[in-house]
Amino acid sequence: MNYDVDENGYYGRFGGAYIPEILYGNVERLRNTYLNTMREPSFQEEYNGLLRDYAGRPTSLYFAGRLSEKYGTKIYLKREDLNHTGAHKITNSLGQVLLARKMGKNRIIAETGAGQHGVATATVCALFGMECHVYMGKLDVERQHLNVQKMRMLGAEVVPVTSGNMTLKDATNEAIRDWCCHPSDTFYVIGSTIGPHPYPDMVARFQSVISDEIRRQLMEKEGRDYPDYLLACVGGGSNAAGAFYHYLDNGNVRFLVAEAAGKGIDTGMSAATIRLGREGIIHGCRTLIMQDEDGQIEEPYSISAGLDYPGIGPIHACMAEDGRSRVFAVTDEEALDAAFELTALEGIIPALESSHALSILQKQAFKPDDVVVINLSGRGDKDMSTYVKFIQ
Ligand SMILES: *Cc1c(COP(=O)(O)O)cnc(C)c1O
Numbered sequence: 001m002n003y004d005v006d007e008n009g010y011y012g013r014f015g016g017a018y019i020p021e022i023l024y025g026n027v028e029r030l031r032n033t034y035l036n037t038m039r040e041p042s043f044q045e046e047y048n049g050l051l052r053d054y055a056g057r058p059t060s061l062y063f064a065g066r067l068s069e070k071y072g073t074k075i076y077l078k079r080e081d082l083n084h085t086g087a088h089k090i091t092n093s094l095g096q097v098l099l100a101r102k103m104g105k106n107r108i109i110a111e112t113g114a115g116q117h118g119v120a121t122a123t124v125c126a127l128f129g130m131e132c133h134v135y136m137g138k139l140d141v142e143r144q145h146l147n148v149q150k151m152r153m154l155g156a157e158v159v160p161v162t163s164g165n166m167t168l169k170d171a172t173n174e175a176i177r178d179w180c181c182h183p184s185d186t187f188y189v190i191g192s193t194i195g196p197h198p199y200p201d202m203v204a205r206f207q208s209v210i211s212d213e214i215r216r217q218l219m220e221k222e223g224r225d226y227p228d229y230l231l232a233c234v235g236g237g238s239n240a241a242g243a244f245y246h247y248l249d250n251g252n253v254r255f256l257v258a259e260a261a262g263k264g265i266d267t268g269m270s271a272a273t274i275r276l277g278r279e280g281i282i283h284g285c286r287t288l289i290m291q292d293e294d295g296q297i298e299e300p301y302s303i304s305a306g307l308d309y310p311g312i313g314p315i316h317a318c319m320a321e322d323g324r325s326r327v328f329a330v331t332d333e334e335a336l337d338a339a340f341e342l343t344a345l346e347g348i349i350p351a352l353e354s355s356h357a358l359s360i361l362q363k364q365a366f367k368p369d370d371v372v373v374i375n376l377s378g379r380g381d382k383d384m385s386t387y388v389k390f391i392q
Helices: 021-039 041-055 065-071 089-102 116-128 138-143 145-153 168-181 199-207 209-222 238-247 314-322 332-346 352-362 381-390
Strands: 061-063 074-079 107-112 131-137 157-161 186-189 229-233 254-262 278-282 285-289 325-331 371-376
Touching (some): 021 089, 021 168, 061 209, 065 074, 065 332, 074 209, 089 116, 089 186, 089 199, 089 238, 107 116, 107 168, 131 138, 131 168, 138 145, 138 157, 145 157, 157 168, 168 186, 199 209, 199 238, 209 238, 229 352, 238 254, 254 332, 285 314, 314 325, 325 332, 325 352, 332 381, 352 371
Parallel strands (some): 074 371, 107 131, 107 186, 229 371, 254 325
Antiparallel strands (some): 278 285
16 A cells, blocks of 8 residues: 555545646646755755754654553653644744745745644744735634734734634635735645645655654664554644654554544534545545535534644545544543643643544553554643643
């Protein structure tokens, strides 16, 4: 089995580039440029230098002793929470903004839901003195006040979107509309393994530094460069794709992914896109989507703002269908339990998104000498207002 994207941007049936005519030239130019540019030694040198000195990579691979003892297996945490701005997202924003500069574009746009991708992109734009506009649903602007303030302090314009449900899906539509109006000078920085080809592949490649580091770090600690299990949460799927990337065709490594079951799979309040979604087209690609009988996109729900996207990266739709990955639906309550457990046992407060991945420990049995790596996608600072309600 092969999970490399094909030349038309597909993973099996999923993916592709379904875009309005006016963007065709832009997307085509990106498709023809991204691989060659990313491979240029000067690009690699600048990108890797920034990852090291600015973002703080490599992030550590930490053997979680007390958590391991509790679950009777060997558990390592890939500490993406230690990155600048608190999650894996900066890795992708740095890559795409560097690419934009190489392509001569100096106006950056982005969409954001919880604000994490917006903050990461605004951060990189400040670093390079570039113009940055972040589209954000009006409801999210109100819910994510701190991130809005950060983006503004970083010099970005936050554009509140009042169409539709005023959340991420609507912000993404608005960003695409902006891109259509400014096709020549604007680069659209997408925050996950979603959107039209080549975005899902490009984002997976930028994030693949995660699995590259895991290989080297496991070799040092375990004398072999792969784990038996790799666990990650999926919103759009970028931290998972990055953690899996160099193991995609290594059948010894089992991929366990957590999607958000919200208040429960059958409650109508979840973001369990892989479990509940049906095939359709969203934001430029064919994938699984939460939609009703008439094809209307259903508003997803999760306690974790970073997981409530109504679609899923096409690579994950494909891997789940093939059985390459095993998908767990994790409720709000289970994720909260896992967050408090990690905090109590290891002194690490995880992001609510990452807590969904941690919760898989409760659902899957492991053997004592299994090597289990959990991608800890981000830190919990941004979620404190939620956590405080549950402190006993
Ligand atoms: C945005 C975010 C996610 C979800 O996005 P993916 O593209 O699925 O990785 C997960 N964890 C954290 C901490 C995030 O900020």
